[in-house]
Amino acid sequence: MLWEDLQRIRSEAPLIHNITNYVVMNTTANALLAIGASPVMAHAVEEVEEMTGLARALVINIGTLSAPWVKAMIKAGKEARRRKIPIVLDPVGCGATKFRTYTAQKLMQEIRPTIIRGNASEIRALLCSSSGTKGVDSSHTSDEVFEEACELSKAAGCVVSVSGAVDIIVDGDTVARISNGHPMMAKVTGMGCTASAITGAFAAVNSSSFKAAASAMALMGIVGEIAVERSAGPGSFQLNFLDILFSIQKSDIDQRIKMQGV
Amino acid sequence: MLWEDLQRIRSEAPLIHNITNYVVMNTTANALLAIGASPVMAHAVEEVEEMTGLARALVINIGTLSAPWVKAMIKAGKEARRRKIPIVLDPVGCGATKFRTYTAQKLMQEIRPTIIRGNASEIRALLCSSSGTKGVDSSHTSDEVFEEACELSKAAGCVVSVSGAVDIIVDGDTVARISNGHPMMAKVTGMGCTASAITGAFAAVNSSSFKAAASAMALMGIVGEIAVERSAGPGSFQLNFLDILFSIQKSDIDQRIKMQGV
Amino acid sequence: MLWEDLQRIRSEAPLIHNITNYVVMNTTANALLAIGASPVMAHAVEEVEEMTGLARALVINIGTLSAPWVKAMIKAGKEARRRKIPIVLDPVGCGATKFRTYTAQKLMQEIRPTIIRGNASEIRALLCSSSGTKGVDSSHTSDEVFEEACELSKAAGCVVSVSGAVDIIVDGDTVARISNGHPMMAKVTGMGCTASAITGAFAAVNSSSFKAAASAMALMGIVGEIAVERSAGPGSFQLNFLDILFSIQKSDIDQRIKMQGV
Numbered sequence: 001m002l003w004e005d006l007q008r009i010r011s012e013a014p015l016i017h018n019i020t021n022y023v024v025m026n027t028t029a030n031a032l033l034a035i036g037a038s039p040v041m042a043h044a045v046e047e048v049e050e051m052t053g054l055a056r057a058l059v060i061n062i063g064t065l066s067a068p069w070v071k072a073m074i075k076a077g078k079e080a081r082r083r084k085i086p087i088v089l090d091p092v093g094c095g096a097t098k099f100r101t102y103t104a105q106k107l108m109q110e111i112r113p114t115i116i117r118g119n120a121s122e123i124r125a126l127l128c129s130s131s132g133t134k135g136v137d138s139s140h141t142s143d144e145v146f147e148e149a150c151e152l153s154k155a156a157g158c159v160v161s162v163s164g165a166v167d168i169i170v171d172g173d174t175v176a177r178i179s180n181g182h183p184m185m186a187k188v189t190g191m192g193c194t195a196s197a198i199t200g201a202f203a204a205v206n207s208s209s210f211k212a213a214a215s216a217m218a219l220m221g222i223v224g225e226i227a228v229e230r231s232a233g234p235g236s237f238q239l240n241f242l243d244i245l246f247s248i249q250k251s252d253i254d255q256r257i258k259m260q261g262v
Numbered sequence: 263m264l265w266e267d268l269q270r271i272r273s274e275a276p277l278i279h280n281i282t283n284y285v286v287m288n289t290t291a292n293a294l295l296a297i298g299a300s301p302v303m304a305h306a307v308e309e310v311e312e313m314t315g316l317a318r319a320l321v322i323n324i325g326t327l328s329a330p331w332v333k334a335m336i337k338a339g340k341e342a343r344r345r346k347i348p349i350v351l352d353p354v355g356c357g358a359t360k361f362r363t364y365t366a367q368k369l370m371q372e373i374r375p376t377i378i379r380g381n382a383s384e385i386r387a388l389l390c391s392s393s394g395t396k397g398v399d400s401s402h403t404s405d406e407v408f409e410e411a412c413e414l415s416k417a418a419g420c421v422v423s424v425s426g427a428v429d430i431i432v433d434g435d436t437v438a439r440i441s442n443g444h445p446m447m448a449k450v451t452g453m454g455c456t457a458s459a460i461t462g463a464f465a466a467v468n469s470s471s472f473k474a475a476a477s478a479m480a481l482m483g484i485v486g487e488i489a490v491e492r493s494a495g496p497g498s499f500q501l502n503f504l505d506i507l508f509s510i511q512k513s514d515i516d517q518r519i520k521m522q523g524v
Numbered sequence: 525m526l527w528e529d530l531q532r533i534r535s536e537a538p539l540i541h542n543i544t545n546y547v548v549m550n551t552t553a554n555a556l557l558a559i560g561a562s563p564v565m566a567h568a569v570e571e572v573e574e575m576t577g578l579a580r581a582l583v584i585n586i587g588t589l590s591a592p593w594v595k596a597m598i599k600a601g602k603e604a605r606r607r608k609i610p611i612v613l614d615p616v617g618c619g620a621t622k623f624r625t626y627t628a629q630k631l632m633q634e635i636r637p638t639i640i641r642g643n644a645s646e647i648r649a650l651l652c653s654s655s656g657t658k659g660v661d662s663s664h665t666s667d668e669v670f671e672e673a674c675e676l677s678k679a680a681g682c683v684v685s686v687s688g689a690v691d692i693i694v695d696g697d698t699v700a701r702i703s704n705g706h707p708m709m710a711k712v713t714g715m716g717c718t719a720s721a722i723t724g725a726f727a728a729v730n731s732s733s734f735k736a737a738a739s740a741m742a743l744m745g746i747v748g749e750i751a752v753e754r755s756a757g758p759g760s761f762q763l764n765f766l767d768i769l770f771s772i773q774k775s776d777i778d779q780r781i782k783m784q785g786v
Binding site: 022026029030033034039040043045046051054238239242246247 | 283284285286288289325326327328329355359361362448449450451452493494495496497498500501
Binding site for chain 3: 502
C-alpha cells in the first residue's frame with residue numbers, strides 16, 4: 001500500500017496546497033517535491049479558495065499564525081470541504097498559548113479536517129485545553145495520549161496521527177502503530193510539519209485517510225532512519241533526508257517498515 | 263560577457279533589493295551571496311522606497327503575495343523606475359488565481375519591469391489571462407510560448423525570459439536560446455525564483471537587460487548541471503549548487519555554455 | 525565557562541522565543557536545536573506575551589520588520605522585562621532606512637534589551653542615526669566602532685556585542701575580544717542572526733549577559749572555523765556548521781578559542 005501510493009504520488013504529482021508556517025515553508029515544499037508531489041504555498045484571503053480549488057489536498061499548519069492567516073485557513077478549509085478533498089490539520093504548539101488552542105479548536109469546528117497530525121502534547125491540548133505544553137516540542141509520549149487520540153478521533157470524526165518514538169494513528173477504534181524513525185529527527189526544525197505535508201500527499205492519492213496517515217508516518221520514519229545512518233549531524237541529515245525521499249526503493253521500505261495494525 | 267559580468271558582480275557586490283516570497287527568501291539570499299552580490303529583503307511599505315534607493319536592482323516576486331506586499335511592491339517599483347535601476351518581475355503562479363493574474367498585470371502597468379522572468383505557463387497567463395495554470399509549475403514548454411513571449415516583450419517594452427528545458431530570452435524580435443540545465447532543478451523549490459534574483463544581479467552590472475537575462479539563465483543552467491553530477495538527489499543538489507555558484511571558473515562556463523543568439 | 529554553559533544548554537534545553545525575520549527563521553531554529561536549545565517562533569500580537577511567558581530568553585530581530593511585528597516585539601519585550609528574562613536585540617539593517625533606525629531606537633527605549641548584537645554599521649547607526657549603512661552588511665570594522673559600542677553600552681545599560689573579523693563585547697568599560705571565525709561566514713545569509721539566537725541560548729543559562737554574549741560569539745567563530753575547513757563553499761558550510769554545532773567537544777573549543785578579556 002505504501003509503495004503503491006508512493007508510486008502514484010510520483011506519477012501523478014498531486015498539487016498540495018499548504019497554508020503553513022514561515023519556518024518550514026521551504027523545507028516542506030522541498031519534501032513535497034522530493035516525494036514527487038507538487039507543492040503550492042498561498043495564504044492571501046483573496047486567492048486561497050481558488051488555489052484550494054486546484055489542489056488535491058489541503059495542509060493547514062498553525063506554526064506561526066496570525067489573524068489574517070486564520071481567516072484564510074478557514075476560507076480554504078471550507079472550499080476543501082465543499083470539494084471533498086482531504087484536509088490535514090497540524091495544530092503546532094496547541095496548548096502553548098490561548099490563541100493557538102483557540103485557533104486549533106476553531107479550525108476543527110469550522111473546517112472539520114480529515115486528518116489531525118500532531119505530537120502528543122498538541123493532541124492532548126486539542127482535546128482538553130487545560131494542558132500546559134512547552135513551546136512546540138512534545139512533553140508527552142504518544143502512548144500516554146492514546147486514549148485522548150481515540151476520543152478526539154471519535155469526537156471530531158477524523159483520523160488522528162500522533163508522532164513520537166512510536167507513531168500512533170487512530171481512526172475511531174482502529175489503530176496503527178509505527179516504530180520507525182530516529183531521535184535525530186527531533187533535532188531538525190519542521191520534521192513534524194514535513195510529516196503533515198507528506199500526509200497530505202498520501203491522502204491525495206488514497207481515499208482512506210487512515211492508510212494515508214499511516215503510510216506517511218512510516219515513510220517519514222524509514223527515510224529518517226536511513227538518513228541518520230549517512231549523517232554526521234542534523235545539518236547533513238536534512239540533505240540526506242531529501243535525497244533518500246527522492247529515490248527510496250521498494251526494498252528499503254520492505255526491509256525496514258515496522259507497522260502494526262494496517 | 264557572462265564571465266566578465268560575473269567578475270563585476272564578485273568585485274562590486276551590488277546590493278539587490280528583493281521583495282519576494284517566504285518560501286525562497288533564504289535560498290535566494292544565499293544564491294545572491296554565493297554569486298558575490300549583496301542581498302537585502304525588505305517589504306514594509308514604510309521603508310521599501312528608501313531600501314530601493316540604496317540598491318542597484320530590484321527583484322519582485324509574487325510567490326506568496328498579499329495585499330500589503332503588493333502595495334510595497336508598487337512603491338518600490340516606482341522608486342526603481344525613478345532611479346532607472348533594473349526591475350526584474352517574477353510572476354510566480356500567474357494564471358493560477360485571479361489575484362495573482364490581476365496583481366502581475368497591475369505590477370506590469372504600474373512599475374513597468376525591465377525584465378519579466380517566469381515559466382511558460384506564467385508568461386502565457388500574463389499575456390492572456392484566460393489560460394489555466396496548475397499551481398506554480400509550468401504545464402507548457404518554453405518553445406510553445408515563444409510567440410507569446412515576443413508579443414509580451416513588444417507590448418510591455420521589456421525583456422522576457424522564459425525558463426524551461428530550453429530557456430528563451432526575447433527582446434522584441436531578438437531572441438536567445440539556452441540549452442543548459444537539468445530536470446533535477448525542478449525538484450528543488452525556488453530555482454526559478456533564484457534565477458530571477460540572479461538575473462537582478464547581472465542586470466545590476468550590465469545595462470543590456472537582454473544580455474543580463476541571458477547570462478543569468480546560462481549560469482543557472484551550467485551551475486545546475488555541474489551540481490547534479492555531484493549530487494545524490496535534490497538535497498545534496500542544493501548545497502552543491504551554492505558551492506559551485508560561489509567558485510565557478512571561466513573554463514567551466516566556456517566548456518559547457520550552450521547559448522544561441524547572444 | 526563556555527563549555528559548562530554549553531553543557532547546561534544541552535541538558536536543560538531552554539526555550540528561546542524568537543521574533544525574527546523571514547529569511548533566517550529556519551536556519552536559526554535549526555541552530556538553536558543543534559546547540560541543544562528549544563526554539564519557538566511566534567509573532568502574533570495575540571500570543572507573544574504568553575509565549576514569552578514560557579521562555580527563558582527572548583530574541584528580537586528586525587530583519588524583515590513591519591508595523592504589526594513591531595507591536596508584537598514591544599509587547600513580548602515588556603513581558604520579558606517583567607519576568608526578568610534576558611532579551612537579545614539584533615538591529616538588522618539599522619541605519620539603512622529611517623523605519624529600521626526608528627524601530628531599533630524605539631525597541632531600545634521601550635523594552636531595554638539585555639544584550640544588543642549587531643555588526644559595526646548597525647551599532648554605529650543605533651548610537652547615531654546619521655550614519656549611512658549599505659543594506660544589512662557592515663561597512664565598518666568592529667574596532668572602528670569600539671568607542672561607540674562602549675558609549676551605547678553605558679547609555680543603554682546593556683551589553684553590546686559587535687560582530688566582525690574581531691568580535692567585540694562590551695559591558696560599560698569591560699571589554700572582551702574574540703578573534704575566531706572566518707570570512708566565509710559572511711557568505712551565508714543569517715549568520716549574524718544565528719549569532720543573536722545563540723546569544724539568547726547562552727543568556728538563558730548564564731546570568732552574566734557579558735559572559736553569555738562572549739561565549740556565543742566564541743562558539744560561533746570556532747564552529748565556523750571548523751566548518752570552513754570541511755566545506756567546498758557556502759552550501760556545504762551550512763550543513764557542516766549545524767553538524768559541528770551539534771557535536772562539538774570541549775577539546776575543539778579549548779584548542780581554538782581566541783578570547784581576551786573574559
